[in-house]
Amino acid sequence: MTKKQIHLNGFTQNSASPHAAGLWRHPEHQGKEHGTLAYWTNLAKTLERGKFDALFLADVIGVYDVYQGSNQAALAQAVQVPAHDPLLAVSAMAQATEKLGFAITASATYIQPYQLARQYSTLDHLTNGRIGWNIVTSYLESEAVNLGLSGLIPHDERYDRAEEYLDVVYKLWEQSWDDDAVVQDTQYIDPTKVREIAHEGKYFNVPGLHLIEPSKQRTPLLFQAGSSERGREFAAKHAEGIFTNTQNQKNAVAELQAFIADITERLHKYGRKREDVKIIPAVVPIIGATEEEAYAKLEEYKSYVDYDGAAALLSGHSGVDFSKLDPDQYVENLPSQAMQSRLQSYTSDNVDYRWTVRDAVLYHGLTNGSEVIVGTPSQIADRLEVLSQEGGADGFNIRQVVNPASFEEFVDTVVPELQKRGIYRTDYEGDTLREHYLGQGQVRLKDNHYGKQLRIGGEVHA
Numbered sequence: 337m338t339k340k341q342i343h344l345n346g347f348t349q350n351s352a353s354p355h356a357a358g359l360w361r362h363p364e365h366q367g368k369e370h371g372t373l374a375y376w377t378n379l380a381k382t383l384e385r386g387k388f389d390a391l392f393l394a395d396v397i398g399v400y401d402v403y404q405g406s407n408q409a410a411l412a413q414a415v416q417v418p419a420h421d422p423l424l425a426v427s428a429m430a431q432a433t434e435k436l437g438f439a440i441t442a443s444a445t446y447i448q449p450y451q452l453a454r455q456y457s458t459l460d461h462l463t464n465g466r467i468g469w470n471i472v473t474s475y476l477e478s479e480a481v482n483l484g485l486s487g488l489i490p491h492d493e494r495y496d497r498a499e500e501y502l503d504v505v506y507k508l509w510e511q512s513w514d515d516d517a518v519v520q521d522t523q524y525i526d527p528t529k530v531r532e533i534a535h536e537g538k539y540f541n542v543p544g545l546h547l548i549e550p551s552k553q554r555t556p557l558l559f560q561a562g563s564s565e566r567g568r569e570f571a572a573k574h575a576e577g578i579f580t581n582t583q584n585q586k587n588a589v590a591e592l593q594a595f596i597a598d599i600t601e602r603l604h605k606y607g608r609k610r611e612d613v614k615i616i617p618a619v620v621p622i623i624g625a626t627e628e629e630a631y632a633k634l635e636e637y638k639s640y641v642d643y644d645g646a647a648a649l650l651s652g653h654s655g656v657d658f659s660k661l662d663p664d665q666y667v668e669n670l671p672s673q674a675m676q677s678r679l680q681s682y683t684s685d686n687v688d689y690r691w692t693v694r695d696a697v698l699y700h701g702l703t704n705g706s707e708v709i710v711g712t713p714s715q716i717a718d719r720l721e722v723l724s725q726e727g728g729a730d731g732f733n734i735r736q737v738v739n740p741a742s743f744e745e746f747v748d749t750v751v752p753e754l755q756k757r758g759i760y761r762t763d764y765e766g767d768t769l770r771e772h773y774l775g776q777g778q779v780r781l782k783d784n785h786y787g788k789q790l791r792i793g794g795e796v797h798a
């Protein structure tokens with residue numbers, strides 16, 4: 337029997353020190369080069385050498401200013417600022433690679449759906465079907481106020497809006513053009529094969545047609561990271577890949593199992609099956625030739641973590657100003673309109689898994705709340721196997737600490753170990769990102785996906 341295979345994304349952001357606060361000072365970190373194409377094309381080539389499914393680019397379009405009610409700590413420590421647009425380097429990376437996919441974050445709260453559909457269709461054409469969309473609803477007040485709103489839309493309403501947003505883009509991507517609309521004989525396009533979507537809703541009115549002929553995948557591969565009640569429901573309906581975190585290492589297998597059981601139940605409501613969705617937790621591998629070397633490296637990385645920068649990151653994620661909390665107290669589950677799961681993940685009824693404010697901040701500063709795996713390549717592979725086979729994970733977002741060294745080490749040492757064990761591809765089978773995730777031949781949305789069933793006019797064809 338073939339062993340369960342894992343999927344891998346390289347996870348970063350177009351910023352100097354995106355997920356490890358203070359690590360921009362580390363001598364091996366080349367994050368200050370993130371404004372150059374060479375930085376990105378080299379990274380893409382490294383990931384493709386490691387047969388990664390995709391480069392996953394996170395994004396925020398605001399500054400982290402919840403901590404101390406100020407943007408100073410975020411600016412001083414380059415906490416996801418500078419924040420370059422993640423879409424714009426993708427064409428160059430696609431040119432430098434053949435198969436690597438690109439899962440790019442964009443906010444369903446701020447970009448108009450008509451415009452987002454156009455951007456992603458363009459990129460799906462340019463990459464020959466290698467584009468994914470990480471659908472986020474965004475959590476920073478600083479994004480809202482700079483993008484024309486008076487404040488952050490409340491958490492659950494952001495998901496209501498996103499539901500309608502998805503209806504609009506599905507109609508544009510899946511319904512507006514027939515596959516054979518471009519004829520190029522006496523007419524370039526056969527106008528009878530292109531239709532306006534006539535969408536009228538509570539949040540969006542989009543009367544017109546999609547501006548772009550069908551790309552290879554039509555709808556990009558859809559990722560989402562909902563962990564709250566509303567987030568999980570949204571993910572079960574729409575996502576083909578779900579991102580998650582399991583930072584309580586001792587409890588990670590049980591956490592994953594519970595998360596997957598919950599998602600599976602929800603999937604059934606939407607006529608979908610467990611295998612229609614890949615569950616992808618993020619991990620931070622710290623790799624050494626020996627265990628001792630790996631732990632020494634962890635300590636060295638930790639020495640670069642900046643407390644205020646890390647607190648700025650966690651305060652932005654959670655929506656709670658950590659400067660107002662006593663560092664020696666346990667983290668409490670405070671109400672939040674930002675990422676609800678961020679705070680919950682540092683709180684627990686179980687005394688073994690409780691975090692003090694200080695520990696949570698410092699941990700978040702290195703990992704963003706993902707599990708750290710420290711050891712030799714073989715020990716790292718052991719842990720990934722446990723999370724995959726016992727926990728049920730389908731793959732992993734590999735987080736960087738220093739870029740590109742974190743990815744290069746993983747590709748050069750852990751990937752061969754995974755391949756030796758027969759749990760990871762030695763070559764790509766398909767060409768498109770959806771095929772990397774869902775199997776050769778599965779280029780477009782599956783027939784049981786809501787987006788494939790929705791019709792112009794609103795009805796769903798079962």
Ligand SMILES: Cc1cc2nc3c(=O)[nH]c(=O)nc-3n(C[C@H](O)[C@H](O)[C@H](O)COP(=O)(O)O)c2cc1C
Nearest residue numbers: 394395441472474561562563564567579675676677
């Ligand atoms: C691995 C991972 C990556 C994420 N990347 C982004 C991102 O790039 N931009 C963003 O605005 N939110 C990002 N999020 C946040 C999610 O989109 C979502 O807001 C978060 O999981 C909270 O959802 P919840 O309130 O339903 O729990 C990410 C979450 C996870 C777990």
